[in-house]
Amino acid sequence: MKTDFKFSNLLGTVxxxxxxxxxxxxxxLYSPVGNRVTVFNLVENKSHTLPFAHRKNISRIGLTPRGNLLLSVDEDGHAILTNVLRRVSIYHFSFRSQVTALAFSPSGRHFAVGLGRKTEVWHVPSTPDNNAEGVLDFAPFFRHHAHAGHFDDVRHIEWSTDSRFFLTASKDLTVRIWSLNPEEGFQPTVLSGHKQGVVGAWFSQDQETIYTVSKDGAVFMWKYVKPKNQEDDAMDEDDDEADMRWRIVERHYFMQGSSHVRCAAFHPDSNLLVAGFSDGIFGLYEMPDFNNIHKLSISQNDIDFVTINKSGEWLAFGASKLGQLLVWEWQSESYILKQQGHFDSMNSLVYSPDGRRIITTADDGKIKVWDVESGFCIVTFTEHTSGVTACEFAKKGNVLFTASLDGSIRAWDLIRYRNFRTFTAPTRLSFSCMAVDPSGEVVAAGSLDSFDVHIWSVQTGQLLDQLAGHEGPVSALAFAPDGTSLISGSWDRTARVWSIFSRTQTSEPLQLQADVLDIAVRPDSLQIAVSTLDGQLTFWSMSEGEQVAGLDGRRDVSGGRKFSDRRTAANTTGTKAFHTIRYSADGSCLLAGGNSKYICLYSVTTMVMLKKFTVSVNLSLSGTQEFLNSKLLTEAGPTGELDSQGEESDRENRRDDSLPGSKRGDPSARKKLPAVRVTGLGFSPAGTAFCAASTEGLLIYSLDQTVQFDPFDLNMEITPASTLAVLENEKDYLKALVMGFRLNEAGLIRRVFQAVPPTAVGLVVADMPTVYVPRLLRFVAAQTEESPHIEFCLLWIRALVDKHGGWLSANRARIDVELRVVSRAVARMRDEIRRLADxxxxxxxxxxxxxxxxxSRKSTGARRVVDGDSGEMAGNMLVEMNGDAVSDASDDDEWLGLE
Structure with a gap:
């Protein structure tokens, strides 16, 4: 099995x-997610996470007007400059202070940052596309100049359209106008008059007007005019010019009662002003008349940030307490994007049988279905009234089972997205684990309140049996993939194998040294892996009931010291264990994770750790550091655990709105220095990726299969030109295909592949050297997923099985992933062709x-159907109903073979 898994995407947090x-x-749309940045493609409905990671949570991001460079800054002022198109971090830099505002100039040559009370202007690093010499700077960041004039933090920076001036809005109730370079007759100007901190300030399109919005809901319009009471016409022109300055010409107020303005944005081209309030309402206003276009409540908590796209059609809102991200099209009053992650810690996850979706459950009582390709949550189930602890798919069909602390097991139909069956116990129990029979006919669940294993019939919903035998709470359940046995683990330090389908329901206890945390069964149903509280991994034979191997994982899982730990990370191994374990798709490896920042991958045959994955390097989480900083320790304890809410400068931040004695009153309470941990793991059915439910979200690790150039057995004579010459002139398809595999260029291999006549496929495959068979199988497997040439790909698959069947069966372990992809593609083709024919x-x-x-009009009607619009309409209806197999077809129709 390949073990070169790398981080590919982050789901579950938006x-x-x-x-x-x-x-x-x-x-x-670029959104900061913890210490990473996620990019949402709003047109193609996809998302991806940039590969770099900061040392702490990101506080500000900025994008150049060309959209090629992204500057992200974390809470400590450390910045990373990233090439957006190539997704590569170019440069690291530290501003040595917390950044409170960031904005690039429209010219793209400078950017301004607010560092507390100071404002600094820096040069944008030159790149080959905007540098005449095409040479990168040796020192990409150097400061143009700095300004100090505010008495409190700068919260917003806005540039003029000509990049000559910029505005800084501060919490000190003022807005200041600065110039990029010294201007003749210009002096830095202070705009004062607000009674609370200024949220934002913007220039109008003609730069003759400045709009400022304060926290108390006041909107001031400023213009460069004379005083209103100036009526002395005898003044000369010099005095008139001397008396001209920026003055308030109009005052408007939002009038939102007790709520205050949290954020605001202005679009100069359309004169639209958007304001987000602390009660979750946003208002859209047309300036300068201050006409209210509409108001809408989009969140239950504060709206933390709002922005408008360049055309002024889409508004993006972010609410951090509930993790909400919304994109609203105000003209049609419809959502372009509406996403929300779990606001409590995730408990478990499972892949769907086709590998296209991931289901997550959390303590907030919600079940979310995530699309792996797009990265979006497509449906959320909220029927459970308490935390959902486990989820499992039936092996066949689209049926999902979930267990909850509310005392119910629910079955979900993922085609119609509804709950069609609910299972309950005779007494009120909080279920902590669950397992589903491979046939999908029986579901079993265990509870920490009872020592029995409850079994229900899925068809009738009736309780079939209660298996008694454990002397402690049941903590883990798993069915064998062949459906013959049920394995249960308990805190009584035993694991039991139940033969629930036999006449005599016998259970065979497996004695362990500590409480059982999790159980995994190998896909061939011959081996059981058990994780215990002492950090041990033990492997048992299903048929013999004997322990065959063991691993001490305490040293591997230990790492990371929490803020409250009195001992070092190396000495806390006694408290670390694997809380979740999973076998790989081929059963050769075991993936394990727990209350640690590490995920370990072990080989089942050699009992050696193959790889260790670090979940997070975010220092904003507890448990990611090996050594604590002694200056953060005080007489009252670590500074991270001190409650500083009563010392906040803003009144609403000092106020505690949570219910007395209730931990669920404030959904953001868990975000106070959460500890890094892994609560769920899952391998994709194809084995090409695995997913981990962690504190930061849903981490996807996948094999990198997009290698552009990986030559194999290459010499000087093999070039793309010589390969095409062999293909077109000599018509030697086998030689051209081998040369293409040696160069390993996807476009060249595809061209040679499509040029092989269908009649010659069998001959080419028969003479193919064995060393190239895995590569050919991998390529054909990819083509079956992408290419519209259905019959042509099936000819290659049949030829490979016929000519190299013995070699494929003998080396199945090496090419198991490719065979799974081929099998899935053939099944998809069969279903599509059947639907198309019907x-x-x-x-x-x-x-x-x-x-x-x-x-009577049969002949004329037939002629009209053939020649007229009705025939064209019927033909279009046929094509539309035929699905992707016909709509994606290229000009080479002779390869389709669907006559």
Whole structure:
């Protein structure tokens, strides 16, 4: 099995804190998620996470006007400059202070940052596309100049359209106007008059007006005018010019009662002002008349940030307490994007049988279904009234089972997205673990309140049996993949194998040294892996009931010291163990994770740790550091655990709105220095990726299969030109295909592959050297998923099985992933062709029935159907109902073979 898994995407969390950014074309939205940045493609409905990671949570991000460079800054002022197109971090830099505001100039040559009370202007690093010499700077960041004039933190920076001036809005109730370079006759100007901190300030389109919005809901319009009471016409022109300055010409107020303004944004081209309030309402206003276009409540908590795309059509809102991210099209009053992650810690996850979806459960009582390809949550179930502790799929079909602390087991139909069956026990129990029979007919659950294992029938919903035998709470359950046995683990330091389908329900106890945390059964049903509280992994034979191997994982899982730990990370191994374990798809490896920042991958045959994955390097989480900083320790304890809420400068931040004695009153309470841990693991059915439910979200690790150039047995004579010459001139398809595999260029291999005549496929495959068979199988497997040439790909698959069947069966372990992809693609083709044939039969019957209704005009009607619009319409209906297999077809129709 391949073990070169790398981080590929982050799901489950869409927004944490900081500002949101639209790309220059308005099609992508950049959102800070913890210490990473996620990019949402709003047109293609996809998302991806940039590969870099900060040392702490990101507080501000900025994007150049060209959209090619992204500057992200964390809470400590450490910045990373990233090439957005290549997704590569270019440069690391530290501002040595907390950054409170960040904005790039429209010219793209400078950017301004607010460092507390100071404001600094820096040069943007040059890149080959905007540098005439095409040479990168040796020192990409150097400061242009700095300004100090505010008495409190700078919260917002806005540039003029010509990049000559910029505004800084501060909590000290003022807005200041600065110039990028010294301007003749210009002096830095202070705009004062607000009674609370200024949220934002913006120039109008013609730069003749400045709009400022304060926290108390006041909107001031400023213009460079004379005083209103100036009526002395005898003044000369010099005095008139001397008396001209920025003055308030109009005052408006939002009038939102007790709520205050949390954020605001202004779009100069359309004169639209958007304000987000602390009660979850946002208002859209047209300036300068301050006409209210509409108001809408989109969240239950504060709206932390709002931004507008370049065209002024889409508004993006971020609410950090509930982790909400919304994109609203105000003209049509519809959502473009509406996403929310879990606001409590996740408990478990499971892949769907086709590997396209991931289901997560959490303590907030919600079940979310995530699409792996797009990265979006497509449906959320909220029927459970308490935390959901376990989830499991039936092996066949689209049926999901979940167990909850509310005392119910629920079955979900993931085609119609509904709960169709609920299982309960005779007494009120809080279920902590669950297992589903491979046939999907029996579901079992265990509880920490009872020592029995409850078993229900899925068809009838009735309780079939209660298995008694454990002397402690049941903590883990698992069915053998062959469906013959049920394995249960308990805190009584035993694991039991139950033969529940035999006449005599016998249980065989397996004695362990500590409490059982989790159980995994190998896919071939021959081995059981048990994780215990003392950090041990023990492997047992299913048939013999004997322990065959063991691993001491305490040293591997230990690492990371929490803020409250009195001992070092190396000496806390006694408290670390694997809380979740999973076998790989081929059963050769075991993946294990727990209350640690590490995920370990072990080989089952050699009992050696193959790889260790670090979940997070975010220092904002507890448990990611090996050594604590002694300056953060005080007489009252670690500074991270001190409650500083009563010392906040803002009144609403000092106020405690949580219910007395209730931990669920404030959903954001868990975000106070959460500890890094892994609560769930799952391998994809194809074995090409695995997913981990962690404190930061849903981490996807996958094999990198997009290698552009990986030559194999290459020499000087093999070039793309020589390969095409062999293909077109000599018509030697086998030689051209081998040369293409040696170069390993996907485009070249595809061209040679499609040039092989269908009649020559068998001969080419028969003479293919064995060393290239895995590569050919991998390529054909990919083509079956992507190419519209259905019959052509099936010819290659049949030829490979016929000619190299013995070699494939002997080396199945090496090519197990490719065989799974081929099997899945063939099954998908079969289902699509069956559906297409059924729909065409119904359509033909309908057309024939319509033609037979009027036999007197049969000939003219037939001619009209063939020659007129009705025939074109019917043909279009046929094509539309045929699905992707026909709509994606290329010009090479002779390879389709669907005559």
């Amino acid at each position: 927004y944490c804190q900081g500002n949101l950014l639209f790309s220059p074309d308005g099609t992508h 729909e065409n039969v119904y359509m033909v019957d309908y057309l024939l029935g319509q033609a037979e209704k009027d036999s």
